[in-house]
């Protein structure tokens with residue numbers, strides 16, 4: 014599925030593109046499942062992501078999509094991690110001038126994929142790369158969390174938030190999830206130790222009462238960086254997975270340097286780690302619906318509505 018130009022409101026259309034041939038460390042994958050992420054439609058809408066894709070991304074037509082799972086079809090001569098026939102999951106990278114994953118085939122480098130372990134089906138694997146790599150980076154990378162450490166997850170009912178809650182529990186941390194009232198039961202069922210409904214007047218008081226936190230993950234945006242940092246323990250980290258106001262994002266570049274912008278790139282190391290945890294059954298990948306690839310436009314409308322509690326997965 015592609016958009017032929019950057020014209021505003023131009024719909025996605027099925028088009029034919031030549032099949033690329035992998036060279037060097039490149040891998041050609043026959044796509045089986047594609048997780049839909051907000052970044053997919055953000056790159057079509059006016060904003061910094063679309064600008065970046067225009068400036069440094071591949072030439073038009075624009076093919077959206079980061080997440081994919083599938084079967085390796087062919088590999089370049091320097092590839093050592095996978096071979097044809099392997100089941101893999103991965104993420105495309107426009108900064109490497111790669112086309113997106115809303116396609117029958119995708120060409121990426123071997124450091125952007127990992128083998129799908131036994132116990133993880135291709136649909137769940139296709140929904141995991143961005144949310145899984147992001148949650149892994151925020152919660153587990155660099156041993157950020159010790160057993161008993163408290164983590165506040167703002168936006169706990171979304172894709173990243175749900176994986177983060179479960180990962181915190183897997184690592185024996187204390188998970189405090191924040192979501193709307195209708196999703197409180199869902200976040201509790203994921204294992205969160207405390208769930209705060211942000212629609213209640215006492216929400217911030219409840220967060221303060223449970224502070225200090227080792228980590229504060231903002232997967233929702235709209236929270237002030239200064240307020241989030243005030244909830245941290247000394248040495249704690251506030252991680253901005255999304256940030257609605259550009260001024261808040263800038264806070265990452267000023268003292269006390271305890272707010273960080275997150276870029277959850279799906280790398281081989283992160284994918285291998287999070288896929289292993291998912292395959293063990295310790296985290297469940299929330300899937301709300303599978304749709305045929307030609308329904309990508311509808312999937313973007315649903316995702317843009319901002320109220321999904323599970324992943325949409327496109328099937329080519």
Ligand SMILES: NC(=O)c1ccc[n+]([C@@H]2O[C@H](COP(=O)([O-])OP(=O)(O)OC[C@H]3O[C@@H](n4cnc5c(N)ncnc54)[C@H](OP(=O)(O)O)[C@@H]3O)[C@@H](O)[C@H]2O)c1
Nearest residue numbers: 051170171172173192193196233254255275276277319321
């Ligand atoms: N930096 C990175 O590397 C990275 C990686 C992945 C995602 N992201 C970004 O992180 C955000 C979350 O991604 P996702 O995949 O988890 O999204 P998602 O699955 O679409 O999240 C949907 C959830 O967001 C919550 N929500 C919507 N509007 C809200 C608001 N105004 N305030 C608080 N919560 C709100 C809703 O829960 P409630 O109804 O319960 O509020 C909904 O369940 C997106 O902006 C995405 O672009 C960034």
